Amino acid sequence: MTRTLLLGLALLALPRALPAQSVTGIRNLTFGTVIPGVPTTVLQNDAVRSGQFRIAGVIVRNVTIGFTLPTVMNGPLGATMPITFLNNSAGFTTVFQGNTPFNPNTPYNETVWFNATITLGGRVNPTPTQRSGNYTANIVMTVIFL
Amino acid sequence: MKRTNRMLAALLALTPAAAVAQGVIVAPHAVFIDHATRSGSITLYNPGENPVEVTVSFGFGYPTTDSAGSMSVEVADSAPANEPAATAWLQAFPRRVTIGQQERQTIRLLASPPAGLPDGEYWARLIVGAKGGQVPVAGTPDSGAITVGLTLEVRTVIAVVYRKGSLSTGLTLAAPSATYANDTVAVRIPMTRTGTAAYVGTARVRVVDAKGALKGEDERALGVYYTLDPRVDIPVGPLAPGTYKVVVTLSTDRGDLPPKAVLPALPARDSVEFTVR
Numbered sequence: 001m002t003r004t005l006l007l008g009l010a011l012l013a014l015p016r017a018l019p020a021q022s023v024t025g026i027r028n029l030t031f032g033t034v035i036p037g038v039p040t041t042v043l044q045n046d047a048v049r050s051g052q053f054r055i056a057g058v059i060v061r062n063v064t065i066g067f068t069l070p071t072v073m074n075g076p077l078g079a080t081m082p083i084t085f086l087n088n089s090a091g092f093t094t095v096f097q098g099n100t101p102f103n104p105n106t107p108y109n110e111t112v113w114f115n116a117t118i119t120l121g122g123r124v125n126p127t128p129t130q131r132s133g134n135y136t137a138n139i140v141m142t143v144i145f146l
Numbered sequence: 147m148k149r150t151n152r153m154l155a156a157l158l159a160l161t162p163a164a165a166v167a168q169g170v171i172v173a174p175h176a177v178f179i180d181h182a183t184r185s186g187s188i189t190l191y192n193p194g195e196n197p198v199e200v201t202v203s204f205g206f207g208y209p210t211t212d213s214a215g216s217m218s219v220e221v222a223d224s225a226p227a228n229e230p231a232a233t234a235w236l237q238a239f240p241r242r243v244t245i246g247q248q249e250r251q252t253i254r255l256l257a258s259p260p261a262g263l264p265d266g267e268y269w270a271r272l273i274v275g276a277k278g279g280q281v282p283v284a285g286t287p288d289s290g291a292i293t294v295g296l297t298l299e300v301r302t303v304i305a306v307v308y309r310k311g312s313l314s315t316g317l318t319l320a321a322p323s324a325t326y327a328n329d330t331v332a333v334r335i336p337m338t339r340t341g342t343a344a345y346v347g348t349a350r351v352r353v354v355d356a357k358g359a360l361k362g363e364d365e366r367a368l369g370v371y372y373t374l375d376p377r378v379d380i381p382v383g384p385l386a387p388g389t390y391k392v393v394v395t396l397s398t399d400r401g402d403l404p405p406k407a408v409l410p411a412l413p414a415r416d417s418v419e420f421t422v423r
Contacts, residue, residue: 020173022170022193024170024276029296029298031294032294033291033292040294053298058175060365060366062376064218073294073296081292083296107220122296130292133292133293135292135295136295138299139298140300141298144218145176146369
């Protein structure tokens with residue numbers, strides 16, 4: 001609550017007539033430990049492991065949401081691991097609209113009322129001989145305010 | 147309460163989680179630069195607990211609608227040759243900056259238009275990218291386990307408008323259409339911009355019954371650069387058999403933008419009836 005208050009004070013200190021919008025990454029997409037040769041899927045509505053973004057600071061705005069998604073993740077000593085995103089691997093939720101799955105591989109158009117939460121899942125396919133270690137990649141979500 | 151304050155209140159009340167996230171708040175909603183000053187600015191605020199790396203760049207794009215009325219903006223690195231683009235001669239300072247926790251940063255936008263630039267309006271899109279610090283993936287590399295995690299980066303894209311000379315705008319509203327299905331009225335609003343500048347305003351759509359009682363309404367920001375034919379879905383619930391009217395009002399009223407930024411134009415209004423059997 002204190003931090004929210006600080007955020008409010010900072011925003012109110014912005015010059016007059018500067019309504020603001022925010023796009024934030026809330027939670028990383030995490031698969032945790034996976035088993036060689038066993039594909040692992042994280043659903044977009046997974047409350048713990050799915051990636052989560054938030055759009056806020058608008059009353060009603062049309063937005064276009066696009067993702068830049070990796071096809072492989074980079075691991076130790078140049079090792080890679082494939083990752084895929086299905087046509088229902090993302091979800092859109094607002095205060096007036098329950099979780100609506102959408103395809104993160106193509107631009108998605110929606111109306112944001114006050115704020116919106118976007119969730120993202122995916123599927124990794126480690127090979128039976130996948131090298132052990134940590135695998136990472138970057139996901140970019142672009143929100144265009146129309 | 148002014149609309150700006152309502153929006154800030156909504157932002158604060160509804161997004162406490164954003165205060166601990168990676169990303170930045172971007173103000174204002176759009177940037178308007180005039181030929182006299184040739185400069186503008188945006189303010190960024192990092193509400194999180196970690197520094198955020200921010201990059202600022204420009205692209206080109208404007209809202210369009212497809213055959214189904216879905217609205218979108220496709221942002222390209224550069225503009226087609228025949229478009230009134232400001233992309234090539236806008237610069238941001240700084241273009242790359244790290245913003246500490248709960249700190250603000252002003253980004254200056256400077257325009258260097260070519261000599262002899264004709265009067266008119268020139269467009270660009272400002273792209274603000276924000277990336278938090280790398281989050282370590284859980285697990286120890288020498289344990290023989292495979293651990294997987296993906297980090298998030300966000301980009302906020304807002305409009306930049308550069309104006310030179312005396313400009314005008316307006317809209318021609320063709321006949322709207324309305325269909326009712328699944329407790330929702332789908333309204334199409336075909337619009338063509340007139341004048342020499344984009345139409346920036348608000349579309350208000352109301353659904354009323356034969357006695358004038360309100361059944362549903364919608365209000366949304368609007369930017370018509372050339373033509374636009376958006377579909378607006380208005381949830382109205384189950385409707386009893388009868389005749390209903392959809393009233394569409396378009397105006398240049400935009401509470402989220404500075405009054406000087408909005409070019410005035412006469413409101414456009416039309417209506418269409420539909421019947422539920």
